[in-house]
Amino acid sequence: MSVSTVEDQAAVNTVDASLGQQNTSSATSARLSHLQLLEAESIQIFREVAAEFQKPVMLYSIGKDSSVMLRLAQKAFYPGPIPFPLLHVDTGYKFHEMIEFRDNLTRELGLDLKVWRNEQALLDGANPVALGTQRCCGLLKTTALLDGLRAHGYDAAFGGARRDEEKSRAKERIFSFRDKAGQWDPKNQRPEVWNLYNARISPGESIRVFPLSNWTELDVWHYIYTENIPIVPLYFAKERRMIVRGDSLIPVEQSFVKSLPGEEQWVRSRLRSLGCSPCTGAIRSDADTIPKIIAELVGFRSSERANRVIDHDTDGSMEIKKREGYF
């Protein structure tokens, strides 16, 4: 297919179509851009949750989506403060730059940050090399998340997941009901029409709320750019120490990730999404500004999660994790 052909045909078609649509130009000037529409939708969701739930919390993962979510929450309640705390589920294997960024940002903005770790599992030596990625995620992410939510008695938890990330997420509601065990039943989701969200739950049940559901990865970057939102420096390219193994770049951070002779190299690289250091692959990149990251992104030919080691375990592994209670 040739792009120019489509363009030419579309132009011809516009002329045809315009015959019947003389009065659209005045309304066009009042039109909101897609980012304005997405922002308005997300803010409405934040305000509904704050009004309808007893004890909401925002899951804060430190990544770019969380950064956008945080800005939208600030906007939703401005000039008041964000009326709920942030919860970071810390696996203990996050990059140290992430933790520094988190602590600086929450201090500057005066946010109420809670951190939850599965200390017992960490004491028992849980790590992805010893347990495999699935069991490790199960203990340090899913169990920790469910325990953290239960311990604080949160009845609604915002997450930064987007429907364009992965196929099972494409079916997730904006208000996603979780039973008493925190689990998701994809076959029995509440119908969700217009922007009328059903926030009613019984004791012990909860709702996961995804205000960024309709944002794409490009929308998120574009918003970070236009809003000048601070993000973790790991997203920007620089010379980093990496284990180079086949096509994978594994950041050198945790001692239990062993390298073979010659594998450790300085590579100009960056992270496309942030996770745990042993399980998040880096990419070779020169993108050290947000426009360059976007330029790289629009030229990208593989989807965002492809460099997440964890998703390769089994086909449909995200759906299994989600059913168990993961985001």
Next chain:
Amino acid sequence: MAILEINDEEQETVNTQNDGEGDALAVDAEFAIDEFLHAEQAKDLLRFSTAGSVDDGKSTLIGRLLYDSRNVYEDQVRAVTGVATSSTGSTNSGIDFALLTDGLRAEREQGITIDVAYRYFSTQRRKFIIADTPGHEQYTRNMATGASTADLAIILIDARKGILTQSKRHAFISSLLGIRHIVAAVNKMDLVGYSEEVYRGIESDLRELVGRSFAAANGDVGGGPTHGQVLAMDGAPGFGGELTVIPVSALEGDNVVDRSVNMPWYDGPTLLEHLENVPVGVTDSTVAFRLPVQRVIRPDQNYRGFAGQIAAGVIRKGDEIVALPSGLRSRVASITTFDGDLDEARAPMSIALTLEDERDISRGDVIVAPEGQPHHATAIEAAVVWFDGTRLETHKPYLLKHGPQTVSARVTQVLYRNNIETLEHEAVPSLGMNDVGAVEVHVVRPLFFDAYAENRATGNFILIDPATNATVAAGMIRRGISGEAWKTKHKPALVFVPEERADAVELALLGDDVPVVRTKVKTPRVLQALLAAGVVVLIEGLAVVEEEHAIDAMELTEEALLERLRS
């Protein structure tokens, strides 16, 4: 990643201009991305729904749309290329387009699409959100979910089969949910030899069907065949819309993104061209400013902001407003946002307003323009789609959520059910899962609303079963029901009177225009139904029913009883 092309093009330009000069190339690449971001910023958004089953080739059509407009990532293509058992049998070019979009494991195993799946793609002109919904009868509710936020609906027709029940259902649900732009993609044209005759026959059937669907969505029974593109546009309030019919082959790619060479007789737009050119953001609403208040923001004594998403119209600093239900007036002192105060804001922006006067306004109230205020009523007629496995029960308490307001409600009457096949009205006592019909709903506090056909955001509601917390129905308000005045004068009650005084009490109440019913039946369901209808029930004998509405009139004079009923 439709933007791939732009990037490729830009790279090409850059390369030509900067042959062999690496540094200049980097600078120009940066300039190019600025231009790209600028273009990206200007894009608008079209939300559309699709419905159909695997048999119609719906997933194949969407897969083709994404693939041909370069919105599919390479790793996603790799994951579905050369799959041994394909759910659709599509083996063309080794890519099973359907598998690009079929999400959940259960669905892949059963080869059907169960739930609404949302997809995102963009072209140089526009961003798109697809609500991809299943076509089977048992998933009507999912179809309604997808249609509720859509500006446009694509109805898929198998050219070999013509219009099936499922196509009718989708056309009807789409019109009912207020979608103005209907596109019928007549698919599998390759399997009918790209025959214009077959296509013209289906096209004519479709015009008739869509005309009838819009009529039925407005509450009319029939409606004859419609000619031309504009349907039911006259005579507001009511739904109107536009039908565009396009012959395609999703499998072969004809008229999806690329123009077909096999159908020279078709001179209309391809599917993507149409999606790129349909007007959006042109508000369908005909009503004035509405701000349903979601939250009062009050960080300190000096600031009180009424926050919400504008549901219709425009507001400017200094404008006069009316707060409902109080009816108190004031003027807009400021339109607050994180990015600074605005002079003007419009639907659907999320903002906060401060007022010049201190007004007691809380969540669920609505701030409106003084001219062109919404209707209000405690009883409404509405079209509903029933979602739940448990059937509708008249007079059972439900919760009705309308904007940020939730009120206790009872469905007093099912007016009819629509036969999806014929669109005719059927007299039924109740509605079950996936039924579509019209009902009368009574609420305990007045609703301030617009007809759904006039403004979606203030004309819609959901019903929630407070016992199970399930969302049991979606409703679209048609009108308020008049003659409600007397109901606010006296509250419904169960009045127990000694047998010998029953006649006298009845006469006294009727003399004061109180609607009275005398009964000896003490079945709780019957009594509940009568109370919900707003009447005073006279029961002869001792007070035996434990109920909040029960009044023991044994010791009360007629005057004292009337006093209590008015309080």
